[in-house]
Amino acid sequence: MAVTEAPTTELAPEPERGRLLDWLKTTDxxxxxxxxxxxxxxxxxxGGVLALLMRTELAxxxxxxxxxxxxxxxxxxxxxxMIFLVIFPLLAGFGNYFVPLQIGxxxxxxxxxxxxxxxxxxxxxxxxxxxxxxxxGAAAAGWTGYPPxxxxxxxxxxxxxxxxxxxGTASILGGINFIVTILRMRAPGMTMxxxxxxxxxxxxxxxxxxxxxxxxxAGLIMVFADRQIGTVFFDPGRGGVVLLWQHVFxxxxxxxxxxxxxxxxxxxxxxxxxFSGKPIFSxxxxxxxxxxxxxxxxxxxxxxxxxxGAVELPFFSVTTELISIPTGVLFFIWLGTMWKxxxxxxxxxxxxxxxxxxxxxxxxxxxxxxxxxxDFAIHDTYWVVAHLHYxxxxxxxxxxxxxxxxxxxxxxxxxxxxxxxxxxxWLQLVGFNLTFFPMHMLGLRGMPRRIADYAPDRGWSFLNLxxxxxxxxxxxxxxxxxVNIFLTLRKPRSAPDDPWESNTLEWATSSPPPAHNxxxxxxxxxxxxxxxxxxxxxxxxx
Amino acid sequence: xxxxxxxxxxxxxxxxxxxxxxxxxxxxxxxxxxAFFGGYFTISGSAKVxxxxxxxxxxxxxxxxxxxxxxxxxxxxxxxxxxIRRDDRRRAILFLGVTIALGIAFLLLQLYDYxxxxxxxxxxxxxxxxxxxTGIHMAHVFGGVVFLSLVFGQAMxxxxxxTNHDSLAAGAIYWDFVDVVWLLLFTTFYLLAPR
Numbered sequence: 001m002a003v004t005e006a007p008t009t010e011l012a013p014e015p016e017r018g019r020l021l022d023w024l025k026t027t028d029x030x031x032x033x034x035x036x037x038x039x040x041x042x043x044x045x046x047g048g049v050l051a052l053l054m055r056t057e058l059a060x061x062x063x064x065x066x067x068x069x070x071x072x073x074x075x076x077x078x079x080x081x082m083i084f085l086v087i088f089p090l091l092a093g094f095g096n097y098f099v100p101l102q103i104g105x106x107x108x109x110x111x112x113x114x115x116x117x118x119x120x121x122x123x124x125x126x127x128x129x130x131x132x133x134x135x136x137g138a139a140a141a142g143w144t145g146y147p148p149x150x151x152x153x154x155x156x157x158x159x160x161x162x163x164x165x166x167x168g169t170a171s172i173l174g175g176i177n178f179i180v181t182i183l184r185m186r187a188p189g190m191t192m193x194x195x196x197x198x199x200x201x202x203x204x205x206x207x208x209x210x211x212x213x214x215x216x217x218a219g220l221i222m223v224f225a226d227r228q229i230g231t232v233f234f235d236p237g238r239g240g241v242v243l244l245w246q247h248v249f250x251x252x253x254x255x256x257x258x259x260x261x262x263x264x265x266x267x268x269x270x271x272x273x274x275f276s277g278k279p280i281f282s283x284x285x286x287x288x289x290x291x292x293x294x295x296x297x298x299x300x301x302x303x304x305x306x307x308x309g310a311v312e313l314p315f316f317s318v319t320t321e322l323i324s325i326p327t328g329v330l331f332f333i334w335l336g337t338m339w340k341x342x343x344x345x346x347x348x349x350x351x352x353x354x355x356x357x358x359x360x361x362x363x364x365x366x367x368x369x370x371x372x373x374x375d376f377a378i379h380d381t382y383w384v385v386a387h388l389h390y391x392x393x394x395x396x397x398x399x400x401x402x403x404x405x406x407x408x409x410x411x412x413x414x415x416x417x418x419x420x421x422x423x424x425x426w427l428q429l430v431g432f433n434l435t436f437f438p439m440h441m442l443g444l445r446g447m448p449r450r451i452a453d454y455a456p457d458r459g460w461s462f463l464n465l466x467x468x469x470x471x472x473x474x475x476x477x478x479x480x481x482x483v484n485i486f487l488t489l490r491k492p493r494s495a496p497d498d499p500w501e502s503n504t505l506e507w508a509t510s511s512p513p514p515a516h517n518x519x520x521x522x523x524x525x526x527x528x529x530x531x532x533x534x535x536x537x538x539x540x541x542x
Numbered sequence: 543x544x545x546x547x548x549x550x551x552x553x554x555x556x557x558x559x560x561x562x563x564x565x566x567x568x569x570x571x572x573x574x575x576x577a578f579f580g581g582y583f584t585i586s587g588s589a590k591v592x593x594x595x596x597x598x599x600x601x602x603x604x605x606x607x608x609x610x611x612x613x614x615x616x617x618x619x620x621x622x623x624x625x626i627r628r629d630d631r632r633r634a635i636l637f638l639g640v641t642i643a644l645g646i647a648f649l650l651l652q653l654y655d656y657x658x659x660x661x662x663x664x665x666x667x668x669x670x671x672x673x674x675x676t677g678i679h680m681a682h683v684f685g686g687v688v689f690l691s692l693v694f695g696q697a698m699x700x701x702x703x704x705t706n707h708d709s710l711a712a713g714a715i716y717w718d719f720v721d722v723v724w725l726l727l728f729t730t731f732y733l734l735a736p737r
Contacts, residue, residue, distance in 0.1 A: 109563070176567055210566055210573075211569065211570065211573050218581075222674070230663065231663060231664070232667055238667070240667060241585050244585065248577055251580075
């Protein structure tokens, strides 16, 4: 019964500290996963500082620090970095580390392509950021880069296009790698319907990536050709169609939204189950919801274009609201999983609960925005900024933090401080709502997004000040997070293999796992192999 | 009860990893080209007259020859794949060489065709769509020639066999895809654009 013993608590021997070169040339999916996380949090810090600069400018009416063109660069780079170089790569980083472990594989299907996918990210990101050094500054057409503005700006815009093409290529290669890994490298017994929900969420994300990301690449090439070789894709004066960009961009952009949240749903579903001490209320319901949302997400892009007057309003309104059905199913599954469970309010669970509450707000105001009548009133106001941050920060970043606290012991062999985690959670929750809830009201009062200044007599000043104070509270929460990581990494390895009494296969190996992932795989007879292992250990020896 | 050992590969009757990777890559590429075709029909659909006035008639002679070359090369690369599956390495190399030669012929002939056209990429929407779409396709043909040349090098080095030819199988899928895209381009620009 060698493999069914209770998780060992003895300390794993400290391996030699990896030299820098090992990290630079590694093809180990676990090291690459950690590189993804480091890179993403580095860009998170950059994007966060940009956000603080914006909130500082907006704290009071009048132009204090940034002229409008400089401000445009701030919000363009903030949005671009947070979406393409922070949120998506954070989830991809977790995917890299945990998908092979969760399905009992040795590594990803194509380890060297995996390394390439990662290393293209900092290259693409720095290409975008290098725009600050160019004449005329960095890209300034917003993260959506609408022409004609994106065709008129300076070299920074070209660097933005080049960087995004690099990042897009990286994500397509990564997506192919995930799909082949999941379809072909599962351990014996790990059928599709026994795969952890997080692995399912990465599979759905990867499908979206390989089908949607190339469409953005095509659009970026069109803009680049218009700018550099004199084509007229988006020049209505010469027969082009300026709305073509919006169609192409949002055909990518709306599936992109689900690329940014599916992984967080996977993390939260798993954590809610573990910390309620119950199986997922409906495993099949989760999978079905993921797949329905994946399919539906390709039919909703024009809800970003209601105000153009050039799209079929009822069709795109109905398809958009249809998405709220599988999403609503997920909420009920999370509640059903917690119902009558033995809840443990450890930091991963706190962040997961924060996710559910904040994403509920973001989801419901998304349903409102799907109604054209409502959308005409709030289009391009701060209401939209509130909505997308409730989804991407209140949703995904809370989910990512839940994942960090949950998986940190597996990745490093060390438990993050519970006390600091609880501090971070409350600071983050309060700061987040202080920052973004007033934006709903600002939007309803007509404040447009993407402006550097506003008049003092519009009744926007107090809400903006609150929002700016909230942004700095979020910054404090993030400092607590980084301090927690820094302090924890200096401690000895003391985390047990399965500190949370979890369900999935990654907890059936040591913390951190050996280079080959598993010394011996336990038998896989359900979607909760680690749980089966614990139960078998409790039975009397036969 | 003993532990199950880690097994990396599934039984060989299933699609191999590299071939599946190429199928997914081709799916991604299909969406890439679909975006350009979407652009074509959006722009042509919003024009009063299509093709726009001022564009000289496209001669169909050379493009037809280009089509014949590419379709033939698609068949030949399949012959190469069939040969290697039967361990007939000599024929596999021969057919692969012919495929690459046809690919190079396609590239040179299309460049010649470009030089004969009376309009350029800056000549309005038609020039834009024609040169960007066929040009991107041409880049893909070039990529295919490079890929197949690397496989050719493997074949010459004796690496390929009936049990080990994923690179050739993947290359053939890519090459067939590039061929299909050309057929769509040919149909769109030469057959559907009415005069």
